[in-house]
Amino acid sequence: xxxxxxxxxxxxxxxxxxxxxxxxxxxxxxxxxxxxxxxxxxxxxxxxxxxxxxxxxxxxxxxxxxxxxxxxxxxxxxxxxxxxxxxxxxxxxxxxxxxxxxxxxxxxxxxxxxxxxxxxxxxxxxxxxxxxxxxxxxxxxxxxxxxxxxxxxxxxxxxxxxxxxxxxxxxxxxxxxxxxxxxxxx
Numbered sequence: 001x002x003x004x005x006x007x008x009x010x011x012x013x014x015x016x017x018x019x020x021x022x023x024x025x026x027x028x029x030x031x032x033x034x035x036x037x038x039x040x041x042x043x044x045x046x047x048x049x050x051x052x053x054x055x056x057x058x059x060x061x062x063x064x065x066x067x068x069x070x071x072x073x074x075x076x077x078x079x080x081x082x083x084x085x086x087x088x089x090x091x092x093x094x095x096x097x098x099x100x101x102x103x104x105x106x107x108x109x110x111x112x113x114x115x116x117x118x119x120x121x122x123x124x125x126x127x128x129x130x131x132x133x134x135x136x137x138x139x140x141x142x143x144x145x146x147x148x149x150x151x152x153x154x155x156x157x158x159x160x161x162x163x164x165x166x167x168x169x170x171x172x173x174x175x176x177x178x179x180x181x182x183x184x185x186x
Contacts, residue, residue, distance in 0.1 A: 026185035031072040033080055033094055033107075036184045042090040042114050045082045049186075051178040055160075055170035056081075058100045064181040078106070081169075084176040085156045087137045090114040091121075095169070101130040103159050103169055108136055131161040133172065 029035040041048050052060060056079070065079045071094070081093045091110035097103050105126045112119035123139030133142040133155035142155055156175035160168050171177040 024184050026070050031075065032070045032184050033075070033092065037080070037082070037092050038117065039114060042082055042092060042111070045178045045180060048184060049180045049182040051180050053178050054176070055168040056179045057166050057168045058097050059166060061097055065179055068181065068183060070183045070185040075106070080180055082178040082180065083136055083156060083171070085110065085137050086154065086173045086175040089137060091136060093136065100165070100167060103128045105134070108139065110137055128159040130159050130167050133158040
């Protein structure tokens with residue numbers, strides 16, 4: 001009879017520890033992008049922190065993401081995007097708005113297998129101007145629509161030109177993007 005009492009208590013304690021596992025001691029890492037944003041976080045970022053989904057504007061970035069993430073000193077005030085590409089791969093990127101019409105994506109990591117991090121694909125320092133599109137799987141930037149339609153359909157993000165006053169960095173062609181608005185270290 002006593003053994004039956006301990007089993008429900010063990011299950012409850014196990015659930016408590018699962019809930020608590022989402023807060024991290026970031027005194028042992030340099031950067032949450034490099035050290036914590038992997039596996040389940042890339043697949044389901046909403047289970048860990050609040051996010052802006054689909055698109056982020058210059059104003060949204062400044063209000064909701066700039067300076068809120070625990071990033072290395074060479075990435076001060078940068079933003080992070082979590083991506084599910086239209087090629088069905090998970091990844092992440094560090095980016096910064098330089099002004100309302102230019103975004104630099106400084107570090108892109110796309111995982112061939114997100115469950116174990118196998119064969120990551122890296123791209124660095126790609127600049128998007130208003131109207132540009134990017135295929136994050138290949139790192140190719142499309143600076144105009146003078147490309148074959150099949151190439152443009154591989155693009156995952158675009159810096160829209162719908163509004164000069166408030167352009168957005170948005171997912172396209174069935175890709176999904178999430179912009180965390182809180183640190184995993186909070």
